[in-house]
Amino acid sequence: MAERTRTARGREAAGIAADSAGGAGGQDGGRAARESLLHGGILLRPCWVPCPSDPGLRGMHGAWSCRPREMLLYLTGMWCCLYFLATLLMMTYKSQVFSYPRDYLVLDLTLLLLMGILEATRLYFGTKGNLMEAEVPLAASLVLTAGSALLSLYFLLWQTLVLWADVVLSATLLALHSLEAVLQVVAIASFVS
Incomplete structure (x- = not known):
């Protein structure tokens, strides 16, 4: 006992x-x-x-659970860390190898920093809303997901120099954001009803 x-x-x-x-x-x-x-x-x-x-x-000891939103938040968090570091390294590479205008480099670095702050805040609200099963933090995370998706779309299409690695990283991040947004909308709808 x-x-x-x-x-x-x-x-x-x-x-x-x-x-x-x-x-x-x-x-x-x-x-x-x-x-x-x-x-x-x-x-x-x-x-x-x-x-x-x-x-x-309940009553099933030793069984393992994996909620889709929790798993996706964890995966997206890890991918965002990889994305941030890889994009920063590629910007350094592009500024050394190619003619990268200084003003555009500053703009791209500022947007990358803004994206990192948005991602951290978005993941915080998503985790908080998921654990508390509350719709307000999840809604805040959903709005920040839209902003972060716009920034990743910028890095996919409109940044000064786009390499094939930029396309792969940004497209994967956009896919993760889309899937996460769908799961957040479903979760908010289930919490409200």
Whole structure:
């Protein structure tokens, strides 16, 4: 019994549901995540962690859950980091090898920095809205997704020098943004109804 209580407390501390019969009150992972977010902290649960708070997984120990929005937010976050670094390196390369006008280089670097700030804010609101199951942060993330998609469209079509690597990176980012926007709209609709 003492071992079971220690395990339940450890799962509560991690934000995962204490779903044992004699546990600490059956607090679910969504509630723990909401409380953590309300207190100013962000509880990030990777998509490969067991999720007993899902209705389909109650009583199924050892089952693994992966919500599509969580997985896509994680994947998009990793891709945005790669995109930012690769685009910065390509701008450095283009400024050294090609004749890249200084004014346009400053504009492209400023837009890339703005895109990085938008992406970080968008991912924060998307994660917060996903964990809290709230439509306002998800709507804010959806608006920021549109802005970030416009900036990636700029880097795909209208930047000063567009290399084939720019096309591949920007097209992949646009595809991820499109899929994420669709899932956010579906999530907002399900939270409202």
